Amino acid sequence: MVQLGSNGGRLVMSWRHLHWPLLLAFLPGAGVGALVASWLLIRLPTGLLELTIAAFVLYTLWGPGLPKRALGRWGTGIAGAVTTLLSSFVGASGPMVAAFIKQHGNPRQTTVATFAACMTFQHLTKAFVFGAAGFLFADWLALIVAMVAMGVVGTWLGLRLLNRLSEHRFDHGFRLVLTALSLRLVWLGLSRLLA
Template structure:
């Protein structure tokens, strides 16, 4: 994680036009997340290498996702289950501290496989879900999602798989998940500052992507309200499963 202060030319590949394209892409991926509660961040980070150099991808992605999740939280404020927040927040703080102290020296290559199998079993195996209910804790979920999120992508579905099982309202699931993801992405900001990433060199790109993310969250929230509750919960479970399978396959292939 050795980032340098980037010049505008170093950070962008294709000039001014790419900034507006990235703003549009940010809108579309945030809209997707606004409807389903996840997926937009994964799609965005898969596209960013086309337009940004490697050193800029993680910081720009993190800032954009922070805007996407925070705005989605605000637009769904009344549906957030705030009683779950203190436990998740405490776990997240511990996860950040321990990850910075210890996880940098641990091989995290196969962690996505464990996450993938956990998501699949937790959603579709009643026996596994019943067993895990005895041990599942939002302290642990916060610790894993935020702590591992510093090094491993796609940890957000950890909390979403539990929320989908515990909460029966689609708006509560998406809104509460957005709060958790806001905390996880916010925790990365001190890391970006420490490694010396300069927002000044990327100000136009980041601004357009943040604006796109906020508008996408608003439109996605409105579209979510037009989809039946049971149908959307089923779609979320199906997409989580496909994402988990992809995580497992990508590690094995690579």
């Protein structure tokens, strides 16, 4: 819910830069991924999922890139389905969605706005899945509201910084942050598999 609020706030503040075709291709897949997650009873080992996400992110950041076909409408729909499904089990699909969105080569504001929109929808579907599974959001409402409010402040400050960055600096920082998150996933994945 906090991520939903944070990404929703970022979306509201940056909607003018949204890449609508990319978002509209992502949404149906995310819906399918959420439905599959709500019915899926078998869980893969969390460590394996984290290592898979880390490998995908590192490949898209530092490898030769995804083929053009993977960035088209069908590939984007599949990415929406897979990342939403994975996020229901691991909760760490943000770096994978970010790396996929970045592959489209849009300007930094468009990348951030489109990522926020994709993640907002993804977290909204997860809220429905977890709500249907019996999670009581009302018990956590005060904490959720406080954290979302702080997330909105952070988003406002972050977007001001984003407008001052060059595309080169944004790309460099984006790669460094996603690489660090991926390495953390590798560490978590290995520690869970070896535990």
